[in-house]
Each structure stands twice: as structure tokens, then as C-alpha cells.
Amino acid sequence: MTFVPVIPESYTHVLAEFESLDPLLSALRLDSSRLKCTSIAVSRKWLALGSSGGGLNLIQKEGWKHRLFLSHREGAISQVACCSHDDDYVAVATSQGLVVVWELNQERRGKPERIHASSEHKGRKVTALCWDTAILRVFVGDHMGKVSAIKLNTSKQAKATATFVMFPVQTITTVDSCVVQLDYLDGRLLISSLTRSFLCDTEREKFWKIGNKERDGEYGACFFPGRCSVGQQPLIYCARPGSRMWEVNFDGEVISTHQFKKLLSSPPLPVITLRSEPQYDHTVGSSQSLSFPKLLHLSEHCVLTWTERGIYIFIPQNVQVLLWSEVKDIQDVAVCKNELFCLHLNGKISHLSLLSVERCVERLLRRGLWNLAARTCCLFQNSVIAGRGRKSLTVDKLEHLKSQLDLTTYSDLISQLEELILKFEPLDSACSSRRSSISSHESFSILDSGIYRIISGRRGSQSDEDSCSLHSQTLSEDERLKEFISHQEEEQPDQCCSSQGNEGDECVFYWLQM
Structure with missing residues (x-):
């Protein structure tokens, strides 16, 4: 009998891919040999995709709706x-070295405007862009080491004053080699070059070299915001x-x-995805x-980086590797909160989420991905049993998960899931009564709010496949986008007023204390 291997208890988080963005790229025609995605950025509202044809696609993350297309004749993006503090602004650099800043005018429902075009780096390769976190200012770095700042006067400001003032581009500094990464926080600009990192007080125009030892190659640097509540x-x-970081x-x-x-040297954790079954090899490597090459602040306590082999997430203050997973051929990564958008060398994009194991399993359950949810539970059973997961992944949910698996196809998986259930001790005496009250119904689903949605009457079988693929390759672009959006809307979590199953099914709602 073949069992799913068990991952050590110390691993409590996982990278998960719940939906493929391939249909979105197909709808935008960014999946051809002639046109592909070349750059990526993300904010609270937007996913921004630059293309080899000079176009910038702005997709609203809520519902994955394509909102804007901004064209540039000055080369590929x-x-x-x-802009992290104002979603109405975005900056792009083209292959010719031109930097363009757009005001999107979404609040006023006007047309997007080019409010600045800088030729300060024309003829050079722009290697880094970074926004000020408080005012409308963009920092630009290129392959020759030049760093400049573009201060913006927007149309909003112009309407409040009698005249429109064009601020000159300010040269911040020129470092000794190619600018690898820029980051900004609270009046300080962080510059990482091929040889060292520099810190700049942009208000007082003071500069510091960080550390005494140089290096040779692409090495990133990032700010790690402190927690104001504890005065950090x-x-x-x-x-x-050599896999080191300076604090x-x-x-x-x-x-x-x-x-x-x-x-x-620990083995990589699997990425939880529908593309393949999660696998784990216990063999410890070298x-x-x-x-x-870059460091990005992720979530609250983590720093993320990547190589040609995979993604690495650290908790640096504890000198801990939260996880690393094999994700091949990454060109760039953009992050927002716990979301990762990975641009691959072939122009494809992976959308990953960093989640605790229990949160990951809950999402899989809500989507009806029973096989993948069961395998994830069994893989991470040590973490599920020992950790907080027992408060959300109750015996009721695991019993329901087991009941959804086909005995002839998943007998080994069911056996391991039964062993996991036996290791659970109820956190309160209400568990058994909840389980018995539900067992008389044929099926139920768990909503985000904690409501158990009971359905009497047999429902059709649910597939483990996400319904976010586009089948027609001959539709017009507008039709392709509409079809993609409609499929994404089907993927939204159940709402209390929604109807699932057959028309004759009777829906009864129960509020059960979790």
C-alpha cells in the first residue's frame, strides 16, 4: 500500500496556486511567439503587465477584469x-530608456494621461523603478549606475493652483556599477549595485555605504518595516x-x-497546485x-527571494527558512501582502499565495478540490495535528472530506486520512453533536463565515479541476475577456443567497459554533 509521505511538523506554511492566469494571458494575446509579457508589477488594486510590443495592460485584481491598455511607441516595456499609496499612478520604463508616468484618472472616470516622460536615461537600460511611499516621486536606476528622481505635478494639483509647474528630473547619485534593486521607506532610498549597497537620506542628501566588504554580482536589498505598535x-x-544576509x-x-x-539543505516543499500532485522527497540534500538577486518584503515577518531553481522565503529575524519550493525559470516576482506573481522566462505568469497549511486546505475544500485537499492534509498531518489548524480543520470537515473521495480510486488516501482523524482529539464536546447533526444530510459545504450550508438531495459530482480555462481560441478579444471573467466569477466562494446543485434541492442553513 502506497502512502503519501509526511512532512516534518516544523513546516507550517505552503505556496499554493488556486487558479491559472494562462486564460488571462490568452485573452490579452500575450501568449504568442510574437507578443509576450516582459515585466510585471502589482498593487492593492492592479496587476500590471508590460509587453514586448510596448503595451501596458492594467487588470483589476477583483474579478480579474481588464480595465486599461496604455500604449508606448518607444519600445518594449x-x-x-x-504607486503603493495611490492606485491612480503607474510608471513604466521602455527598452529605449524612456520613463513614462501615467495618471489613470479612475476616480473621475477620465482618460489616462501621460503626466511625465523622462529621457534622463535614454539610450541606457533601466534596471529598477521604485515609488516614494509618501509623495508622488519615482526613483529610476540604470545599468550604468545612475539613479534619478522624478517629482510629479499631477493634474489634480494643477487644477488646485493657477499654474502648472514641471519639476526637473533630479540626479540622486551615480554608483559604481549597474543598479540591481531600489527600495524606499520613510525618507531613505536603498540602492543595491553589483558591488555593494548604499543608503541615501533623500531629504538631507546624505549617503552611506553599507558594510565594508564588497561583492561581485547581482545581490538584492530591501527594507523590513518595523511595527509601530511595539516601537520597532x-x-x-x-x-x-554564500546564502547570507546582512541585517x-x-x-x-x-x-x-x-x-x-x-x-x-532541507528538501523543497511542494507547491499545492492542480497542475500536478504534490510530492515530497525526504532525502536531505547538500x-x-x-x-x-533580489529581496522582497513579504507578508509581515518574511523576506522572499528566488534563483533559477526555486523560491525561498525566510523569517530573517529568527534566522529561519519558512520554506523553499521548486519553481523554475523565474525572471521576476511582484508581491502584495501574501500574494506572489511570478513572471517566467517564457512570458507565463504564476499566481501563488503564501498560506498556513490549514488556510490552504480550507480554500481547497471551498472549491471542492477533494483529492488535493486530502493529499495536502496527509502531507502536512504533523503540522495539522500539532498546530492551530485543529481549530479550523475540525474532525467534521475531515470526515466530510473523506466522504467525498471515491473508495476504489483513493483507498490508500482514505486510509491515511482515517489515521489522521483518529489522531485528532476533539477540542470541545460539541464536536460529536455537530457531527451527528450533519450526518443525516447527504452533503454540506462550509462558507467563509463559518456557516454550514446543508443540501438535501443528491448533487452532481464535482470535478477537481478549476473552471477557469478558455476553450475557444477563435473568439474576438472582447469575447475572450468576457468569457474569462465569467469563469472567474464562477470561482467565487459561495454566498448565502447563492444556489448550488439542482433546482429541486432544498437548502437549509445552520449556524454552528466553530
């Missing part, structure tokens, strides 16, 4: 950055050779060096001596 100061993390204070002083080389 090499960099794109969304922001930190800086700078990548170093740096906000004044640019190196506090400590964190070594992750030996910690990365230490990984890696160069981290």
Missing part, C-alpha cells in the same frame, strides 16, 4: 511600478554571497550576518550556496 525600528536586509539598522550599520546555507 522593460520595467513597471505601481525598520531594518534593512542585504544579500551576501542592517536604519542608519546603515551592519548589526549581524545571517547564514542560511546549511538550513537550505547545502545550497546561493546568490539572492
Whole structure:
């Protein structure tokens, strides 16, 4: 009998892909040999995709609705950055070195406007774009080491004053080599080049070199915002050779060096996705001596990076590897909260979420992906039993999950799931009564609010496949987009007023204390 291998208890989080963005790229015609996605950025509202044809597609993340297309005749889009504090602004850099800033005018429902076009880096390769976190200012870095700032006067400001003022582009500095990454926080600009990292106080025009030892190659650096509630100061993390990071204070002083080389000898965790069954190999590999080309602050406590082999997520303050997973051929990654959007070398995009195991399983259950949910539970059973998951992944839910699996097809998986259920001890005496009250009904689903939605009457079988693929390749672009959106709407979680199953099914709602 073949069982799903069990992952050690220390691994509590996972990367999961719940939907494919291939249909979106197909609808936007960004999946051909002639036209493909070349750059990516994300904000609270937008997913921005730059193309080899010079177009910028802005997709509203809620419902994945294609809202805007901005064209540029100055070459392919090499960099794109969304303003984090105002979704109405986006900056792009073209292959010719032109930097264009757009005001989208979404609040006034007007046409997008080019409010600035900078030729400061014309003829050079723009390698980094970064927005100020407080005012409308864009920082630009290129392959020759030049860093400039574009301060913006918007149409909103112009209408409030009698005259329109065009601010000149300011040269911040020129570092010794190609700019690898830019980051900005609370009046400080962080510049990472091929040889070292620099910290700049943009108001006082002061500069510091971070650390004494140089390096040679692409190494990223990022700010790590402090928690104001506990009076914690922001930190800086700078990548170093050999899977190391410097922890740096906000004044640019190196506090400590964190070594992750030996910690990365652990096997990779599987990405939970419909594309393949999750696999885990217990074999411990050799230490990984890696160069981290960029560092990104993710969620609240994490720093993310990637190589040609995979994605790595650290909790640097604890010198801990939260996880690493094999995701091949990544060109760039954009993050927002716990979401990752990975641009691959072939122009494809992966949309991943960093979730605790129990949250991941709950999402799979809501989508009716029974096989994948069961395998994830069994893979991470040590974490599920020992951790917080027992409060949300109750015995009731696991019993229901088991009942959805076909005995002839998934007998091994059912046996392992039964063993997992036996290891659960009810957190309260209400578990058994809840289970007995539900068992008399043929099926139920669990809503986000905690409501158990009971359906009497047999429902049709649910497929483990997401219904987000587009079948027709001959539709017009508008029709393709409409079809994609309609499929995405079908994927939304159940609402209390929605109807599932056959018309004759009787729906009864129960509020059960979780």
C-alpha cells in the first residue's frame, strides 16, 4: 500500500496556486511567439503587465477584469511600478530608456494621461523603478549606475493652483556599477549595485555605504518595516554571497550576518497546485550556496527571494527558512501582502499565495478540490495535528472530506486520512453533536463565515479541476475577456443567497459554533 509521505511538523506554511492566469494571458494575446509579457508589477488594486510590443495592460485584481491598455511607441516595456499609496499612478520604463508616468484618472472616470516622460536615461537600460511611499516621486536606476528622481505635478494639483509647474528630473547619485534593486521607506532610498549597497537620506542628501566588504554580482536589498505598535525600528536586509544576509539598522550599520546555507539543505516543499500532485522527497540534500538577486518584503515577518531553481522565503529575524519550493525559470516576482506573481522566462505568469497549511486546505475544500485537499492534509498531518489548524480543520470537515473521495480510486488516501482523524482529539464536546447533526444530510459545504450550508438531495459530482480555462481560441478579444471573467466569477466562494446543485434541492442553513 502506497502512502503519501509526511512532512516534518516544523513546516507550517505552503505556496499554493488556486487558479491559472494562462486564460488571462490568452485573452490579452500575450501568449504568442510574437507578443509576450516582459515585466510585471502589482498593487492593492492592479496587476500590471508590460509587453514586448510596448503595451501596458492594467487588470483589476477583483474579478480579474481588464480595465486599461496604455500604449508606448518607444519600445518594449522593460520595467513597471505601481504607486503603493495611490492606485491612480503607474510608471513604466521602455527598452529605449524612456520613463513614462501615467495618471489613470479612475476616480473621475477620465482618460489616462501621460503626466511625465523622462529621457534622463535614454539610450541606457533601466534596471529598477521604485515609488516614494509618501509623495508622488519615482526613483529610476540604470545599468550604468545612475539613479534619478522624478517629482510629479499631477493634474489634480494643477487644477488646485493657477499654474502648472514641471519639476526637473533630479540626479540622486551615480554608483559604481549597474543598479540591481531600489527600495524606499520613510525618507531613505536603498540602492543595491553589483558591488555593494548604499543608503541615501533623500531629504538631507546624505549617503552611506553599507558594510565594508564588497561583492561581485547581482545581490538584492530591501527594507523590513518595523511595527509601530511595539516601537520597532525598520531594518534593512542585504544579500551576501554564500546564502547570507546582512541585517542592517536604519542608519546603515551592519548589526549581524545571517547564514542560511546549511538550513537550505532541507528538501523543497511542494507547491499545492492542480497542475500536478504534490510530492515530497525526504532525502536531505547538500547545502545550497546561493546568490539572492533580489529581496522582497513579504507578508509581515518574511523576506522572499528566488534563483533559477526555486523560491525561498525566510523569517530573517529568527534566522529561519519558512520554506523553499521548486519553481523554475523565474525572471521576476511582484508581491502584495501574501500574494506572489511570478513572471517566467517564457512570458507565463504564476499566481501563488503564501498560506498556513490549514488556510490552504480550507480554500481547497471551498472549491471542492477533494483529492488535493486530502493529499495536502496527509502531507502536512504533523503540522495539522500539532498546530492551530485543529481549530479550523475540525474532525467534521475531515470526515466530510473523506466522504467525498471515491473508495476504489483513493483507498490508500482514505486510509491515511482515517489515521489522521483518529489522531485528532476533539477540542470541545460539541464536536460529536455537530457531527451527528450533519450526518443525516447527504452533503454540506462550509462558507467563509463559518456557516454550514446543508443540501438535501443528491448533487452532481464535482470535478477537481478549476473552471477557469478558455476553450475557444477563435473568439474576438472582447469575447475572450468576457468569457474569462465569467469563469472567474464562477470561482467565487459561495454566498448565502447563492444556489448550488439542482433546482429541486432544498437548502437549509445552520449556524454552528466553530
